[in-house]
Amino acid sequence: MAENHEKLDALLKKLEALMEKQEAFSKEVKALQNEIHHLKGSNPIPAENQRTTPTPSAQSPKTPLRPFRQAKKATADMDWDLPPKPKKSKTDFEKFIGENLANKIGIIIVVIGVAIGAKYTIDNQLIGPLTRIIMGYVVGIGLLGVAIKLKEKYENFSAVLLSGAMAILYFITFAAFSFYGLIGLSLTFALMVIFTAFTVLAALHYNKQVIAHIGLVGAYAVPFLLSDGSGNVKILFAYMAIINLGILSIAIKKYWKALYYSAFGLTWLIYLVWFLIDYAQAEHFGLALTFPSLFFVIFYLAFLAYKFLQREQFSSSDIIMLLSNAFIYYGLGYAILSNHTETAHFLGLFTLANAVIHFIVSVPIYRRKQADRNLFFLAIGLVITFITLAFPVQWDGNWVTLLWTSEAALLFWIGRTKRVAFYEKLSYPLMVIAFFSLIHDWSIVYGAYFLEEEANHFSPLLNIHFLSSMLFLVGFGWIYQVQANTSSSPAWKPSYGTAKLLAFGIPAVLLFTTYYAFLAEINAYWQQLYVISEVEMKSAMDTIEMFRNEDLIKFKIIWGINYTLFFLTGLAFLNGKKYRNRSLAWTNLTLIGLALLMFLSGGLYALSELRVSYLAPPHPEYIEYGVRNILVRYFSFIFVALALGAAFAYQKMPFMKKSFDMAFDFGLHLTLIWTLSSELIHWMDMAGWSRQYKLGLSIFWGVYALVLIGIGIWKNKKYLRISAIVLFGLTLLKLFFYDIIHLDTIAKTIVFVSLGILLLIISFLYNKFKHLIADETNH
Template identity: 55%
Template sequence: HLPPPVRPPRSRSNVEKFIGENLIATIGIAILVIGVAIGAKYAIDHDLISPLTRIVLGYAAGLALFGFAVRLKVKYPNFSAVLLSGAMAILYFITFAAYSFYDLIPQTLTFGLMAFFTVFTALAALNYNKQVIVLIGLVGAYGVPFLLSDGSGNYAFLFTYMAIVNAGILVIAFRKNWKVAFYSAFGLTWLIFLSWFNLEYEAARHFTLAMTFAAVFFIEFYLTFLGYKLLQKEQFNFGDIASLLLNSFVFYGMGYAILSGQKQGEELLGLFTLANAVVHFIVSAVIYRGKLADRNLFYLVSGLVLVFLTLTFPVQLDGNWVTLIWAAEAALLFWIGRSRKVPVYEKMSYPLMFLAFFSLVQDWMTFYPQYQYQPDIEVAAKAITPFWNVQFLTGLLVAGAFFFIRWQDSPSSFSLQRAGKIGRIEESDRIQSDSSVPQFLDSSKPDWLRSIMQIAIPTMLLLTLYFTGQVEVTAWFDRLYWGSAVMSPPDAYDYSYPIYNNDFLQYKIVWMLNYTMGFLAILSFVNLGWIRSRILAAANLVVNLLTILSFLVGGLYALSLLRESYLTPSQSEYFSAGSWNLYIRYASLAFLAGLLFATWRYIRDRELIGVQLRIPFELLLHLAVLWVASSEWIHWMDIADPGQSYKLGLSILWGVYALLLIVLGIWRRKGYLRISAIALFGVTLLKLFLYDIAHLSTIGKTIIFVSLGVLLLVISFLYNKYKNTIFDEA
């Protein structure tokens, strides 16, 4: 029997050291300051001491605390640093009180004292080598202009002061590698600037001021960031990525907003975007030629160059830059994550992909409806040019970003040699583990998030490609419809209203279906010969089936309405219908044939689809052929105007097709075709007795009964003649 292992006692020295030396002292100094404030308030409320005495006692308390801090610095540096921080906080507050509450000292002297306290606090932080002290000075420094503001609105002085303070704080943060100070200065600066822009900015007065200091702050933080990476040779981390991207895009967003507020500035948006690209290009060139830093920094800065170059042209045309930024940034981060095997970059790109996609959807929902349902004839006449507008270009660029991401995610998906790779990820495509990355970001382990994204990325790519064209088709016919308006003659009440050519509504339905069938056929052939994805094949087949049925039900009906408009125009006094109303059906039938052929190619490829679907497809094919043939019969009978005789011909057509199915079923030994033929004959007979017989003349009834009777006899004869072949089928 072995004794249980003795566990070593858990080490508590570090926690206890932190609590005893730092936390308790910090809490104590905070409570002390609160106690002094309460006592001072009591004395003030009861007029126990004069205002001058209050200020003198406040300075005395601060200096006394400072003296204790200096005295204890050698033996107790941590405790001394806390005391010094409290002393500087008291001196800041007392100086502000003397100026603001009691008017005991002028503004100039107050500013000088606070500036001195800020410089002294920074020097003390360097001497103590304690970041907490410089943070006290940072808060005090940024508080000075607001505490001493007289409402004069001298924002140039404010931003100059902030730039100088930033320079000092950033130099200290760089020398001591105090990242918290850097992030604090970064956050406070942009927060103050953005607040001023939202609350006080006036384009006529502040345009130059805003652009100048936005650039100054951007350059300050950019140079500091580069200093950390180039001079101190730091490795990348999440905070570095976030700060660089945030600094770049906050500056770009501010500059865009400032320029957009000026009529002349709107014309410079493209140039401003290009200037951003040039700045990042210069930085990337310096890094590359000098081999100065981690290659990841070069990739990230180079990616920013590509982002802003991509944005330059569409930004100059329109304001879809938000969607493009997200798409470009997602592609950039995904590329860096995969090419440099840094999983955190890839994970950061995932939410940006969804943001880009849904931002594009929002653009579609706001851009196109303004040209739909537009009763204003003048507005309709000025509608967009389909396939030649900034929204279409935006859709193509976003689709390009998703295509690039998909290519990076699975390069083998775009190889013609994909046998054996369907539905799985090659080990060579996996990102290697990085021990410095948290487990949930390590993509070398099984990852449900990556599995989801491997479906989500191609889905967003295909939806973007499809709807980028589909909304343009819709916009084209909406433009034609609303642009066709003519005013009706005044009625009895002298009221006139616009009348529109309703044929364009049917054309829109037909061409949306044509576009969809063409898109799906091309997608099918691409997957069959190039991508070889089982998931895509399954989804493609389902959508193909739904689209074919939609055309047979809705598309053929819309085509029949176009025919009726040509033969019996209800708007002839306003519009004329051309022969294209009759012949457009053959363009649609060509698209249908292409989609049926693509679906047939899928059915033949058992390796790709994995199941036997020949029988369902053959039944679908015969249904489509019979449906189209019936539509063609009605189409030409309607043109020939034979009265009700088309019903006679339709029943005979169905009977002949049923006979054809019987012949094929016997010849090919396909029992399902023969059963389908019998079912079709049953439907034909029901139609004959329940519908046709009530509308046909005696001659018509004679013809149809004789014809169907003959067909039935022929079918029976075939069954008898080939009964051995039929009933001996396995």
């Protein structure tokens, strides 16, 4: 207890010291308030109105909370009589319109008025060309003088006047050269350069974007205001290039986005309109390719200048502008070159040249470590994009797919191993492009319409198409290996859904490509045999008819199914031994089920058609029908057995966790009864008893139902016994509604007696083993 009292005394002393400091601060605040009121001319706050913080008296140890209550009350009672915050004044729209907006609208109207007046004098021949030009220069220079005179006192107004003066000087010079020929080309360009340099210096000196807007961007309208339809487009584009050089000069010091956007939009819009309406290939080819290249370089440099020199981070709008500039130029260049017969084969080189330009830009950005890292990645992204585009532009088919695959693999490897998220993200769309390119190649190469031409046939597995598929697999296999080895330290962390998609997508592409690459070769092999089996035959009417060996299409179907079953069996073995992936296992089991269903429906039908061709050859004089029509049946059964074995093996693997005994048994017995029924029909047909297959099937189904019940009792599986009862019920329905109509008396007798005996045996089994069934039910 003594220790607690000592601690309490110490805490109270600290609290008393803090309260004294608080009171001193309160007095200091009041003193400052009085001084503020005095300076404002107000009366000081009366002493009696000044609240001070009471000094705490010595407290008894029994009341330790009183100082805290006093402190709280003193803080609440303090009079923070500070001067009120000034209210935000509302925008004075009158002042904005009168001082800011009116002068800009006014100077624009003046420029338009001068242009309209000049055009009127031109159209009506009121004054001579020389007089018109001199008067224009007088107006421009006079307006410039007024602007300079007013700069000291009215800077904003002066800036607007100066910009208008420069616009007038621009279009007067343009008119003097383009319309009247009063001055030569050298002098025209010299004056344009002088005007542009002066406008740039004035914009920087005033630090006013309006000068650049009206003086430079406004100058774009001049040729159209004064145009007489002569179509001197070379001068127009040269004029625009000079203006854009002025904007580039400003961009070195200022990054006025509105100015850049305006010049960018107007330049490309004017060019595109001309290209779509007036471009003539024979006359304008060189001009059409030169000026967009110049515009592209100017805008590219204008974009990079300020970002690079000032180390400013770039925004989404900057990305849009840079990409727009790159792809507008590329699109125009592609259109110009592709329409010219002599340059169409240089399209790939032109695309690669675009990649080189962006790579040259990326080098100084990379070396300047202080520059925005994303700017470097953007430039490299454009390099990769144009390299990617160069493949399909210059080459066709398999080479494009392989180059895209290699590029995707390289980018993914750099992104993962060097932990550069940008490269990894860029590799994913390239993987998608490469995969769909491969599918496109397959559709062309392995399409039946392509294989119809005998000249297009190729050796199975020993052809460039299969080789390209294997090289694609090598690329994606490497990607998968890198992904597996670096899964714990990715360059970026995608969302859960994206991560699952990426983890599933690459193995899925690998498996699908591996499967289809061999399947396509199998199909192509049989399709080619079918095409070359075509022979001529004389009909009964002495006309020549063409026919082919249709059995080859049946072989194509059967071996496609056999390969599918084999592939899925191999996948199950590999997963069980190495990966032990539960998701892959369930997918594999689903695919095995679908493949077995495909065999039971389509495969067994194709096998039966081959048997019919063997027993009754349709064209034995032209085509040889051998024993392979029969043997292929048992090869197929081997693959079916392997697939069922793979499913059974999954059933015993501990990583599966969830049992699927019922589904497996259902699939197994459905496959067995369907296949054995087909085999029964097959041998009855081979023996010449094809008309008795109805009798045989009914008895066989009854026997199989009996076997199922026996297995169900032995294994304590109720669902097997119920399935057997259903099967026997279907057999009885077949007997009464189908067999009884088509069978003769002896056959009916055999069926009825056989099925009756089977029913009695089933009943006996239920009675003999009812204690086992009852125990199973109770359990």
